Amino acid sequence: xxxGVLAPAPHDISQADASPVQATATRSTCPYCGxxxxxxxxxxxxxxxxxxxxxxxxxxLCSKGSALGETLGLDGRLLYPMxxxxxxxxxxxxxxxxxxEAAEGFRRVVDRHGPEAVAVYLxxxxxxxxxxxxxxxxxxxxxxxxxxxxxRLCMASTVAGHKRAFGADVVPGSYEDLDEADLIVLVxxxxxxxxxxxxxxxxxxxxxxxxxxxxxxxxxTVTAExxxxxxxxxxxxxxxxxxxxxxxxxxxxxLDADYIRQYTTGFESVLTAARNIAPSxxxxxxxxxLREVDIAAFFELxxxxxxxxxxxxxxxxxxxxxxxxxNAIINCHLATGRIGKPGASPFSxxxxxxxxxxxxxxxxxxxxxxxxxxxxxSVDRVRRFWNAPRxxxxxxxxxxxxxxxxxxxxxxxxxxxxxxxxxxLPNANAARAAxxxxxxxxxxxxxxxxxxxxxxxxxxxxxxxxxxxxxxxxNSERRISRQRAFLPAPGETRPxxxxxxxxxxxxxxxGFDFRSSADVFREHAALSAFENKGARAxxxxxxxxxxxAEYDAFEPTQWPIHAGERIGRERLFAQGGFFSPDRRxxxxxxxxxxxxxxxxEDFPLRLNTGRxxxxxxxxxxxxxxxxxxxxxxxxxxxxxxxxxxxxGVEHGGFARVATPYGDCVLRAVVTDRQPAGxxxxxxxxxDETAAHARIGALxxxxxxxxxxxxxxxxxxxxxxxxRFARQGFFLSRKPMALPRDVWWTRVAVADxxxxxxxxxxxxxxxxxxxxxxxxxxxxxELIDETRxxxxxxxxxxxxxxxxxxxxxxxxSWDLALELFSLERLDRSERLSILSGRSGRQVEDDGPLxxxxxxxxQKKIEAAIAQGRRSTSDIGKAIRAGSNCGxxxxxxxxxIKVSSAAGSSTNWTTTGQxx
Ligand code: SF4
Numbered sequence: 001x002x003x004g005v006l007a008p009a010p011h012d013i014s015q016a017d018a019s020p021v022q023a024t025a026t027r028s029t030c031p032y033c034g035x036x037x038x039x040x041x042x043x044x045x046x047x048x049x050x051x052x053x054x055x056x057x058x059x060x061l062c063s064k065g066s067a068l069g070e071t072l073g074l075d076g077r078l079l080y081p082m083x084x085x086x087x088x089x090x091x092x093x094x095x096x097x098x099x100x101e102a103a104e105g106f107r108r109v110v111d112r113h114g115p116e117a118v119a120v121y122l123x124x125x126x127x128x129x130x131x132x133x134x135x136x137x138x139x140x141x142x143x144x145x146x147x148x149x150x151x152r153l154c155m156a157s158t159v160a161g162h163k164r165a166f167g168a169d170v171v172p173g174s175y176e177d178l179d180e181a182d183l184i185v186l187v188x189x190x191x192x193x194x195x196x197x198x199x200x201x202x203x204x205x206x207x208x209x210x211x212x213x214x215x216x217x218x219x220x221t222v223t224a225e226x227x228x229x230x231x232x233x234x235x236x237x238x239x240x241x242x243x244x245x246x247x248x249x250x251x252x253x254x255l256d257a258d259y260i261r262q263y264t265t266g267f268e269s270v271l272t273a274a275r276n277i278a279p280s281x282x283x284x285x286x287x288x289x290l291r292e293v294d295i296a297a298f299f300e301l302x303x304x305x306x307x308x309x310x311x312x313x314x315x316x317x318x319x320x321x322x323x324x325x326x327n328a329i330i331n332c333h334l335a336t337g338r339i340g341k342p343g344a345s346p347f348s349x350x351x352x353x354x355x356x357x358x359x360x361x362x363x364x365x366x367x368x369x370x371x372x373x374x375x376x377x378s379v380d381r382v383r384r385f386w387n388a389p390r391x392x393x394x395x396x397x398x399x400x401x402x403x404x405x406x407x408x409x410x411x412x413x414x415x416x417x418x419x420x421x422x423x424x425l426p427n428a429n430a431a432r433a434a435x436x437x438x439x440x441x442x443x444x445x446x447x448x449x450x451x452x453x454x455x456x457x458x459x460x461x462x463x464x465x466x467x468x469x470x471x472x473x474x475n476s477e478r479r480i481s482r483q484r485a486f487l488p489a490p491g492e493t494r495p496x497x498x499x500x501x502x503x504x505x506x507x508x509x510x511g512f513d514f515r516s517s518a519d520v521f522r523e524h525a526a527l528s529a530f531e532n533k534g535a536r537a538x539x540x541x542x543x544x545x546x547x548x549a550e551y552d553a554f555e556p557t558q559w560p561i562h563a564g565e566r567i568g569r570e571r572l573f574a575q576g577g578f579f580s581p582d583r584r585x586x587x588x589x590x591x592x593x594x595x596x597x598x599x600x601e602d603f604p605l606r607l608n609t610g611r612x613x614x615x616x617x618x619x620x621x622x623x624x625x626x627x628x629x630x631x632x633x634x635x636x637x638x639x640x641x642x643x644x645x646x647x648g649v650e651h652g653g654f655a656r657v658a659t660p661y662g663d664c665v666l667r668a669v670v671t672d673r674q675p676a677g678x679x680x681x682x683x684x685x686x687d688e689t690a691a692h693a694r695i696g697a698l699x700x701x702x703x704x705x706x707x708x709x710x711x712x713x714x715x716x717x718x719x720x721x722x723r724f725a726r727q728g729f730f731l732s733r734k735p736m737a738l739p740r741d742v743w744w745t746r747v748a749v750a751d752x753x754x755x756x757x758x759x760x761x762x763x764x765x766x767x768x769x770x771x772x773x774x775x776x777x778x779x780x781e782l783i784d785e786t787r788x789x790x791x792x793x794x795x796x797x798x799x800x801x802x803x804x805x806x807x808x809x810x811x812s813w814d815l816a817l818e819l820f821s822l823e824r825l826d827r828s829e830r831l832s833i834l835s836g837r838s839g840r841q842v843e844d845d846g847p848l849x850x851x852x853x854x855x856x857q858k859k860i861e862a863a864i865a866q867g868r869r870s871t872s873d874i875g876k877a878i879r880a881g882s883n884c885g886x887x888x889x890x891x892x893x894x895i896k897v898s899s900a901a902g903s904s905t906n907w908t909t910t911g912q913x914x
Pocket of ligand 1: 036063064
């Protein structure tokens with residue numbers, strides 16, 4: 001039996017923060033990346049713009065943030081609690097019944113199988129308050145630390161590296177350091193696409209102060225195009241490079257001996273280990289596949305530049321040696337005393353908007369709460385603070401282990417909150433199959449349907465979405481900001497913290513009587529200061545007594561914020577003050593570099609996975625914006641020309657990408673940016689948005705031994721060419737159900753649904769599919785058997801309800817999109833659908849580059865040909881790049897390409913214009 005039942009189980013529902021429709025503009029925070037930009041939503045959220053007063057962005061937003069206003073509709077939203085029925089369908093239930101079922105289900109599993117048989121899987125998109133209550137319930141009252149988060153896939157190696165080096169998970173620097181550095185080294189970071197507003201800060205520093213930019217990456221990304229020095233390193237080479245740098249710094253007297261002596265331990269043994277890994281620049285060149293001259297240039301620049309920031313991201317973290325890579329970087333900063341000083345620091349760029357907040361409350365299975373661990377003292381301290389009846393006494397299962405335990409039948413009840421592990425976990429097919437074994441499978445989410453929910457979730461709990469919920473998030477520089485509600489909560493949606501509180505109360509636990517997110521935040525802040533006495537870095541005791549009004553008005557602030565303070569500290573560790581038992585920073589010796597997997601004859605390529613500029617994670621929000629969809633509309637695999645030739649894949653054609661874990665069918669994009677033997681595919685498409693493009697299904701599940709983070713960037717793979725008899729598109733007013741033998745991807749378009757398709761379907765089958773979708777007698781159609789073309793449209797009251805075009809090579813849909821947007825089509829416009837020609841001016845602008853102003857590659861190339869040779873000139877002439885700046889690196893690349901005679905690279909296209 002569960003012990004510690006401290007209160008009768010009440011059956012009322014928490015009175016969560018009301019989310020009124022705001023009559024005035026509301027300051028909040030962008031829900032996407034870890035930059036954590038401030039936004040201002042106008043009344044009714046007609047407009048979302050950058051907040052000039054937010055220190056992360058000073059009014060700037062990237063393309064994703066700028067399109068937030070387009071993504072606020074209720075299509076596809078989960079608005080009421082739903083229960084799975086015997087026939088597999090979902091039926092609405094009331095909140096009381098849903099909460100009782102969740103509480104009784106968890107209690108039943110714990111009573112029968114023990115607390116380790118239940119688990120909660122959270123998201124870096126949740127607010128700190130949501131994370132706090134989930135963690136308190138599981139680790140303090142149910143007695144299981146099986147609470148993990150999709151942040152495990154994103155930055156867990158950095159957490160582990162920070163803890164080993166600093167004794168605490170602390171980012172020592174501040175965004176201002178990117179403005180003040182003389183050298184910025186980006187390692188495994190496509191910041192131009194993944195942290196665009198920070199990248200613009202870096203570029204401003206470069207332009208105005210002359211800072212140098214070194215980019216270290218396996219791919220020549222758009223970020224690399226802007227670098228003064230680009231090191232295209234072999235996968236797994238980062239440790240060797242930074243060990244070699246440490247050896248070089250020692251050899252050429254560039255160390256800060258005073259800092260090493262006063263504030264650190266372990267330098268000598270780590271230097272010895274580094275010499276073993278990278279005895280010379282020659283040896284480093286061999287192991288990293290870099291040129292000696294480039295390595296030497298980087299080392300020389302690093303050695304002589306005191307103000308150096310090394311910023312790193314997923315390319316470092318998503319590795320089976322990610323923690324060692326993080327420490328190899330930190331070693332160089334500790335050795336030069338370049339830490340926590342203006343313009344000088346190692347700097348982890350966090351992926352998700354509140355991965356940091358999740359870390360602060362113990363959202364990871366291997367931490368407890370308020371940055372405490374599972375040592376006996378911490379467990380007892382938290383037990384007393386929470387008055388907790390059943391504390392977890394050891395670490396829980398990390399994400400990949402958690403789903404393995406589900407597959408083995410050891411975890412029997414799972415609650416997934418705001419994330420889609422069936423798409424995003426490595427070996428995602430196995431993760432999805434594991435879900436079928438659960439006795440109780442609860443999902444709290446915003447959407448009715450996703451790959452995880454459709455894997456058989458028994459109970460769906462409708463959560464408030466961004467704009468409706470209220471709480472705090474912490475960005476990459478430790479800055480806590482408010483997310484504020486500016487929309488009414490639709491249907492019966494509720495905040496996640498309130499849902500967890502209600503389930504806890506129904507399980508009979510006291511300590512969950514939170515009335516508001518402010519209540520939760522005050523308790524979280526108080527715990528951070530409880531018996532802290534300077535022992536723990538995370539201390540926001542100064543916020544423990546915020547009034548509701550002060551919480552509402554809270555300005556973005558960096559922690560730590562000690563009791564009696566309201567202003568935090570920008571930087572840490574300039575004069576030591578680490579959080580290890582001896583208060584010293586630790587040098588950590590990395591293991592011998594190596595990848596978790598070997599290439600084979602069957603799988604001779606390395607598959608790298610990552611983000612693209614205009615989409616976020618599984619596209620639940622960004623996938624609603626027609627503007628964002630225009631950048632890279634289809635799931636693709638990018639490969640170099642030599643591999644394309646070797647495997648017979650054509651640019652603009654299709655390729656099957658297979659690994660030992662699964663396969664996908666993707667548009668092939670051939671560029672000069674992928675080194676031979678390496679391919680890249682973006683992570684965003686799921687079974688909701690494409691027929692066969694769930695990249696998580698391809699990724700190897702091997703994890704870092706310290707962080708549990710999977711190696712998502714080097715899975716052995718093979719590509720084979722695929723050809724379809726016809727390709728084309730449908731524009732439909734209604735969602736279409738396409739048969740299994742049609743490859744499709746759904747693309748956001750205004751007032752309807754866009755589908756790019758390809759298939760070997762026979763004519764009769766296409767015709768039947770079109771007849772079913774048209775649902776109208778007013779149809780025009782062209783069947784050109786000579787050219788194998790099929791096009792047409794169906795109308796209701798002169799409005800096009802369905803437009804289609806199918807051909808051996810993918811036809812452009814620009815004209816059709818234009819006609820689809822009209823309320824009525826006259827005769828000549830109808831005919832133009834069939835002819836593909838129109839009197840209307842529809843510019844073929846080429847692949848989209850600038851999302852803000854809808855400017856394509858061809859228009860930019862024309863401006864360059866007319867003599868515009870800088871991004872600002874092009875901005876003045878055709879506006880491209882003059883708003884959010886996310887596309888400026890691509891414009892710069894086009895300028896460079898046009899300057900290089902005979903050079904031709906097709907980067908932005910996904911093939912349909914190839
Ligand atoms: Fe949002 Fe873009 Fe800012 Fe990231 S950089 S927080 S995605 S606006």
